Amino acid sequence: MTSELCYCPEAPSHDSEIEDINAEAFGPGRFARTASRIREQGPHDMNLSFVCLDADQVIASVRMTPVFAGKAEGHMLGPLAVRPSFKNRGIGRQLVRIAVDAAEKAGSEVVVLVGDAPYYGPLGFRPIIPPTLELPGPVDPRRLLAVPLVEGVEANMVGMMRFRDCF
Numbered sequence: 001m002t003s004e005l006c007y008c009p010e011a012p013s014h015d016s017e018i019e020d021i022n023a024e025a026f027g028p029g030r031f032a033r034t035a036s037r038i039r040e041q042g043p044h045d046m047n048l049s050f051v052c053l054d055a056d057q058v059i060a061s062v063r064m065t066p067v068f069a070g071k072a073e074g075h076m077l078g079p080l081a082v083r084p085s086f087k088n089r090g091i092g093r094q095l096v097r098i099a100v101d102a103a104e105k106a107g108s109e110v111v112v113l114v115g116d117a118p119y120y121g122p123l124g125f126r127p128i129i130p131p132t133l134e135l136p137g138p139v140d141p142r143r144l145l146a147v148p149l150v151e152g153v154e155a156n157m158v159g160m161m162r163f164r165d166c167f
């Protein structure tokens with residue numbers, strides 16, 4: 001018998017399991033990454049962060065951090081992590097779809113991430129061209145991806161990406 005997976009909003013009680021999943025997926029070097037420089041500026045948006053549960057165990061999560069992407073008001077997606085024994089089942093992609101849809105409904109103008117285009121491209125993410133958005137540290141411009149949620153937002157995606165306090 002296989003259990004059914006449940007996708008639901010992140011709750012404070014999920015935090016330690018999410019931290020374990022992220023540590024397992026990204027190791028201690030995750031805190032040195034450029035995306036972490038933005039995440040450490042303020043809290044992620046619990047209303048737009050989601051988990052996947054299997055029998056009440058968190059097996060995957062995605063978090064969204066409110067940001068200014070230049071002049072655009074958006075969200076930075078990540079980290080996205082899935083426990084190894086549950087990978088390659090579409091769980092991560094489903095979490096991304098849920099989070100992007102929630103961001104759009106919440107009025108976000110764009111969702112930005114640093115990630116692999118082959119994985120995120122089928123989910124609507126494209127490289128930011130020209131690479132006019134700056135991050136507070138080095139990043140391969142081919143890995144800086146965005147999905148615009150409002151028409152013409154790309155024109156406002158110029159300048160530094162930073163935490164946006166919307167709480």
